[in-house]
Amino acid sequence: MSLRMAVLGLLAGLGPASGYDLTQRFDASLAFVWYAQHSQIYPELNRLAAEGLIEVAQEGPRGRKTYAITPAGREAVTRWLQHAEPAPTRRNEGALRAFLLPLLDPAEAVKVLQREAAFYAERVRELQNLRGLADSAPHRFGRHALELGIRQMTAIREWAEWAAQDLAGGTEEVAEKTPESSESAER
Amino acid sequence: MSLRMAVLGLLAGLGPASGYDLTQRFDASLAFVWYAQHSQIYPELNRLAAEGLIEVAQEGPRGRKTYAITPAGREAVTRWLQHAEPAPTRRNEGALRAFLLPLLDPAEAVKVLQREAAFYAERVRELQNLRGLADSAPHRFGRHALELGIRQMTAIREWAEWAAQDLAGGTEEVAEKTPESSESAER
DNA sequence: CGTATCATGTAAGCCGTTACATGATTGT
DNA sequence: ACAATCATGTAACGGCTTACATGATACG
Structure with missing residues (x-):
């Protein structure tokens, strides 16, 4: 659940991006918060697109696909932010x-x-x-x-x-x- | 790695116990620190025993097996405590x-x-x-x-x-x- | 006699890590 | 031409969760 929210959040907050860009955003902005590698990000992007929470906004050279969040995606992430109950980590x-x-x-x-x-x-x-x-x-x-x-x-x-x-x-x-x-x- | 150390640590600190006992110790003592279910604990006990870090100290009714830590196990846990480097959680x-x-x-x-x-x-x-x-x-x-x-x-x-x-x-x-x-x- | 508790396991499936794999474009 | 970087994937394997599965003993 959290990986999707991290992806959706990065797209909502910092604008459209490719999987490659997102990998770098994870690394630069989210490194201490939610770590993720490209091998996790790409499949997740495909799942999110299949579910209509994001969509391919542009296709570039080298097979680059730029994704943008959809209204459904935006709603999913804000709902999560509001309704997810705080839970202290149970493994530390x-x-x-x-x-x-x-x-x-x-x-x-x-x-x-x-x-x-x-x-x-x-x-x-x-x-x-x-x-x-x-x-x-x-x-x-x-x-x-x-x-x-x-x-x-x-x-x-x-x-x-x-x-x-x-x-x-x-x-x-x-x-x-x-x-x-x-x-x-x-x- | 941490699950084993938790098991070894509980055996070293609170004495011999069965898988059933350990499940309860996890729940009572370690609940906020390292959460684990019996379905994870039993296989781990078998692996630890196979590697000689713990051993069956007693067999009781209902197939109960009481495990005790071995010197090798004690060494493994104290070495880990001394040499594991602190690493802030990368997923929060x-x-x-x-x-x-x-x-x-x-x-x-x-x-x-x-x-x-x-x-x-x-x-x-x-x-x-x-x-x-x-x-x-x-x-x-x-x-x-x-x-x-x-x-x-x-x-x-x-x-x-x-x-x-x-x-x-x-x-x-x-x-x-x-x-x-x-x-x-x-x- | 029935229920609660003691006691130990296995299996399917998800999530995450590491490594493998491939190819296009840009810059020198 | 070559290297760096851009760009996207897949596969094997391990850890964890949830659910399934089974049976023994104690106690009321």
Whole structure:
């Protein structure tokens, strides 16, 4: 369902496009939101056209077919936006690792969490950069999504920092085997 | 990969269990983290046993087989925890809707966002409740994951509120800012 | 004796990934 | 002429969902 909506949405928001163009739009605008390859996009375009939600607006060189959204397609996407009920993801690899983290020695877990925090700090920086340049058309289109991404990744970063401190604090109170572990748990 | 790690992790952290038990553990402990049905779990158990990462520890009535993790299995899961690199989800239906939201009239979009905010506020309340009762063994095991869930859902709730105001505020006001870090998951 | 729960599986079908495959046009 | 890029597909395979299927035991 979501792939179709992503395709319809890109056609509705940014205008007619070929499968090739859409592949690039997915990559440029939707990369962190709904990832898709051309091998998924082309068949989906054919299905959407067969169902009348999009139509071939132009044919160009090299067999290029430019698709445009139809009124039916536009209605499908707006209805979906209004009526789809929010559902938190039920599969989250990061959260799974968080859940299983107590299986590691605290010192090891802290290291993992620090790497995680650093990773997400970097991601947040990247997205904030994008926000700076956000006056180009495709970015303006995704302004709210960008903001959501920043907030979600910031939340993960903060969690990782909290959890690392939580674990480090826990180890200090317990008798320690190695003198280095207090060092690695600092911060 | 993650399904196996979830199974191995549950066996490592909460002790030996049958497929039936594991189905319930997934449901009770891992519901918001890594969802799985028995139809996925049983075949995975057979594969894991074939590879020597788990073994049948006991056979009971009704064909019940209790599995225990092996040293090889324990190593596999701890190695995964240490070496898996963090990767933000590349498919997020909520973020996709956020991205496409400008396709709606602002008034409609605001309604959607308010429903979203209410939904996540409720979810956060549920999880905070769990945190209150969190001294039972399975919950203690997932304490960090619970905290992560609360923070992530709070971030979404706050985003939805921000976006709703942003849209309601309309075209004249341009200045808005994102809090660098919100005191979302306070205890 | 019947119902709920325990307990384990299989099958069809969809969605997504990776790799394979082909050819046209543009630019150097 | 050659490479890069434009452009569209198909196929094999794996993971997940839903539904089908079966039978044993406990308990009231």
